[in-house]
Amino acid sequence: MELKELKHKKLKKWIEDAVELMQPDNVYVCDGSKTEYERLSEQMVKEGLAIRLNAQKRPGCLLFRSDPSDVARVENRTFIASRTQDAAGPTNNWIDPVELKQTMTDLYRGCMRGRTMYVIPFSMGPVGSPIAKIGVEITDSAYVVINMHIMTRVGTRVLDALGGDGEFVPCYHSVGKPLKKGESDNGTWPCAPLEKKYISHFPETREIWSYGSGYGGNALLGKKCLALRIASVMARDEGWLAEHMLILKITNPQGKAKYIAGAFPSACGKTNLAMLVPTIPGWKVETVGDDIAWLKFGSDGRLYAINPEAGFFGVAPGTSEESNYNAMKTIEKNTIFTNVALTKDMDVWWEGIGYEPEGTLIDWTGKEWVYDKNKNNAPAAHPNSRFTTPASQCPSIAHEWEDPNGVPISAFLFGGRRAHTIPLVLESKNWLHGVFLGSIVGSEVTAAALDLKVGQVRRDPFAMLPFCGYHMGDYFKHWIHIARKTTPDKLPKIYFVNWFRKTDDDKWLWPGYGDNSRVLKWIFERCDGSGKAVETPIGNMPPLDAIDRPASVSAQDMEILLKVDTEGWLQEVDDIRRNHYPKFGDHLPKELYELLDEMEKGLRK
Ligand code: GTP
Ligand code: SPV
Ligand code: MN
Numbered sequence: 001m002e003l004k005e006l007k008h009k010k011l012k013k014w015i016e017d018a019v020e021l022m023q024p025d026n027v028y029v030c031d032g033s034k035t036e037y038e039r040l041s042e043q044m045v046k047e048g049l050a051i052r053l054n055a056q057k058r059p060g061c062l063l064f065r066s067d068p069s070d071v072a073r074v075e076n077r078t079f080i081a082s083r084t085q086d087a088a089g090p091t092n093n094w095i096d097p098v099e100l101k102q103t104m105t106d107l108y109r110g111c112m113r114g115r116t117m118y119v120i121p122f123s124m125g126p127v128g129s130p131i132a133k134i135g136v137e138i139t140d141s142a143y144v145v146i147n148m149h150i151m152t153r154v155g156t157r158v159l160d161a162l163g164g165d166g167e168f169v170p171c172y173h174s175v176g177k178p179l180k181k182g183e184s185d186n187g188t189w190p191c192a193p194l195e196k197k198y199i200s201h202f203p204e205t206r207e208i209w210s211y212g213s214g215y216g217g218n219a220l221l222g223k224k225c226l227a228l229r230i231a232s233v234m235a236r237d238e239g240w241l242a243e244h245m246l247i248l249k250i251t252n253p254q255g256k257a258k259y260i261a262g263a264f265p266s267a268c269g270k271t272n273l274a275m276l277v278p279t280i281p282g283w284k285v286e287t288v289g290d291d292i293a294w295l296k297f298g299s300d301g302r303l304y305a306i307n308p309e310a311g312f313f314g315v316a317p318g319t320s321e322e323s324n325y326n327a328m329k330t331i332e333k334n335t336i337f338t339n340v341a342l343t344k345d346m347d348v349w350w351e352g353i354g355y356e357p358e359g360t361l362i363d364w365t366g367k368e369w370v371y372d373k374n375k376n377n378a379p380a381a382h383p384n385s386r387f388t389t390p391a392s393q394c395p396s397i398a399h400e401w402e403d404p405n406g407v408p409i410s411a412f413l414f415g416g417r418r419a420h421t422i423p424l425v426l427e428s429k430n431w432l433h434g435v436f437l438g439s440i441v442g443s444e445v446t447a448a449a450l451d452l453k454v455g456q457v458r459r460d461p462f463a464m465l466p467f468c469g470y471h472m473g474d475y476f477k478h479w480i481h482i483a484r485k486t487t488p489d490k491l492p493k494i495y496f497v498n499w500f501r502k503t504d505d506d507k508w509l510w511p512g513y514g515d516n517s518r519v520l521k522w523i524f525e526r527c528d529g530s531g532k533a534v535e536t537p538i539g540n541m542p543p544l545d546a547i548d549r550p551a552s553v554s555a556q557d558m559e560i561l562l563k564v565d566t567e568g569w570l571q572e573v574d575d576i577r578r579n580h581y582p583k584f585g586d587h588l589p590k591e592l593y594e595l596l597d598e599m600e601k602g603l604r605k
Helices: 009-022 034-046 097-108 142-151 156-162 222-238 270-274 325-330 431-439 472-485 513-527 555-561 566-587 590-604
Strands: 026-029 050-052 062-064 078-080 116-124 133-139 169-174 198-202 207-211 241-243 245-251 257-263 284-289 293-297 303-306 311-315 336-338 360-362 368-370 386-390 407-415 425-427 442-444 457-459 493-497 534-536 539-541
Touching (some): 009 116, 009 133, 009 169, 034 050, 116 142, 116 156, 116 222, 133 142, 133 156, 133 222, 142 311, 142 336, 142 386, 169 222, 198 222, 207 222, 222 241, 222 293, 241 472, 245 407, 245 513, 257 270, 257 513, 325 386, 407 431, 431 472, 431 493, 431 590, 457 566, 472 566, 493 513
Parallel strands (some): 026 116, 062 336, 133 169, 169 207, 257 407
Antiparallel strands (some): 116 133, 241 293, 245 284, 293 303, 303 407, 336 386, 360 368, 425 539, 442 457, 534 539
């Protein structure tokens, strides 16, 4: 479609201003069609930016290798530019919005020279549904366009829903690498150096400005930027929740179904849990979403969740037929792979795919790579390599995954990667105690963010540390207050889980993956009023016989997994008291300090 055909005056003007500033060679409004996807794919293959994979083994699949500086989100280049620094809070990087816009306007000036400006109208949530939010992303990256095609609903149907004066979140994106006359990318991934990357959010005016990165959460602006950072602010103002959560449906052998939503930090198991194949007979798990949940109260007083996305941007390493069968089936076709390894026969490979590679591979940096199981060579696939794949292709997708009314949530899970202390599962005493547990989540840092030290434990409250668009202390308050919209019996129960306990010699204590269904079963039973629990100073826990123990776990290990590690918890309390809660100053709800005191008292008894 041509710019002049646009009916929406404000949108047209916004694009025209951007064209004047960014000076692209062409402007193209995306229609969201299959033909458009194919054309852009072919163009990138021709330019040497994409590799078409084996048409028999992986029909419709592409491989991209990004620049080594552009393989993950960059948290220290991500900004919440609210009018005051206090509104952004202690956990966000802040720059004054006027100053930041000035800096970025200078960067945007002429940034699309030699390139095409793509205009992507997209909908988070089913097009036209009352809960959906529309965004329009302007980008100079065809890679972003085809990824947005999969991850969101894109194109003319969105413009139709927007009509002549509908509301949209304007999103600027540029890879920040203008081309000189006659210059081309020459097969290399375009991006700007780290210190010029900006992933910026203006919460009061609901705008997103991204510059310098083409990767995932930095560039697919519907995902972390709109559906979490901006939406969290909308949710606070409008009385709902925008969360970094998977949504799953679990059905017991009698055919009774419940829905569970779970917040784990990046690369801590959401996709895997959402697609889990239970190892306990008769139980079934289906997928509603794997990364983001928007939750609103229904007229019956229960919280309903929708998945605003249309695809999965999943971590490749560790994904195998054994660990995540449904993901492996989903990515058999029409999938974009980024930074995985390439085999001789033009297929993909990564660490933990479940089989040894044959012969020489090309690793994610484009170099030859020979597998040697005795040698600790650098990984062939980047630890944060990803697949972008349509949710509709997932064999475990729940039939109601696009229901605009959402699904009623029975339980929330919070968790992270913790080698010690945190038990396999813990139930909160009530909603407020659940909010307390969410506020103290800690997790080992993963490769999903570029600029952090992998392995170090950091507090990541509600798995929202990198994604909350306002003061985290006020976010805790919002979670406490939202309970007042209904009665306690209608609220989801809240659980702490940890699949990542390790032995002293660094082995997993818990097999994880499909066996996590054993924990889900207990949670299901608790929500159903039948599961057993014992009260402890940290919360309610299953007695040893309440969880079906996998054959691979000894009775002794099960005891470790389900015991209250008093010493470890006292250290947690100490760290929270000294290093975590004080950060939030007087924004921290005092109820949370009281619960910390209460927990400490209980542990010292
Ligand atoms: P984001 O997309 O970054 O938000 O990540 P995610 O939370 O969806 O994480 P994902 O499910 O992709 O898992 C990340 C990594 O953790 C993968 O390498 C998985 O194989 C591994 N993993 C997932 N679940 C488990 C588990 O139960 N046990 C163990 N040991 N590893 C797991
Ligand atoms: C995450 O880091 O939590 C992701 C991947 O889901 S990205 O979209 O790159 O943020
Ligand atoms: Mn995520």
